[in-house]
Amino acid sequence: MRFLHTMVRVKDLHASLHFYCDLLRLKEVKRYESEQGKFSLIYLAAPDDAEQSKATESPLLELTYNWDTEDYDDGRNFGHLAYEVTNIYDTCTFLQDNGITINRPPRDGHMAFIRSPDGISIELLQKGDALAPRSPWQEMENTGTW
Numbered sequence: 001m002r003f004l005h006t007m008v009r010v011k012d013l014h015a016s017l018h019f020y021c022d023l024l025r026l027k028e029v030k031r032y033e034s035e036q037g038k039f040s041l042i043y044l045a046a047p048d049d050a051e052q053s054k055a056t057e058s059p060l061l062e063l064t065y066n067w068d069t070e071d072y073d074d075g076r077n078f079g080h081l082a083y084e085v086t087n088i089y090d091t092c093t094f095l096q097d098n099g100i101t102i103n104r105p106p107r108d109g110h111m112a113f114i115r116s117p118d119g120i121s122i123e124l125l126q127k128g129d130a131l132a133p134r135s136p137w138q139e140m141e142n143t144g145t146w
């Protein structure tokens, strides 16, 4: 058995594609539109996976967009989506500069949390064990100025 994807339902497809593709830089690898079911399924791969020849065989994020607006309760049973980043401080700076709240700043250079437009928790983990190169974030950590 192979892990295929995690599906999240999104209320605003434009806002979600901006968040996941423009900001998190995920790549759309396939899309399914159902006129009968009145929904769209958009499959997103992490950029490193998308560069591989078999991007559609890597673990994907499936965005489900129901064309008729629905209210989705905040399912507490769902935890988070986790992505590995090359430099967690650079990533958090880019996201913050683009209006994303860093709900859990990258203390110790390893882990940060943000939320999607639908409130889905996204965990960002520093690639490898090496601390990200020193950056203003670490100075802010050390001086407690966030």
Ligand SMILES: C[C@@H](O)C(=O)SC[C@H](NC(=O)CC[C@H](N)C(=O)O)C(=O)NCC(=O)O
Residues within 6 Å of the ligand: 007, 009, 037, 039, 041, 062, 064, 066
């Ligand atoms: C193709 C495969 O990856 C799917 O996930 S299709 C599953 C199917 N999805 C839908 O019908 C989308 C629209 C529906 N209104 C919804 O919001 O899910 C499905 O069976 N969904 C039910 C589910 O619980 O996932």
Ligand code: NI
Residues within 6 Å of the ligand: 005, 007, 062
């Ligand atoms: Ni699915």
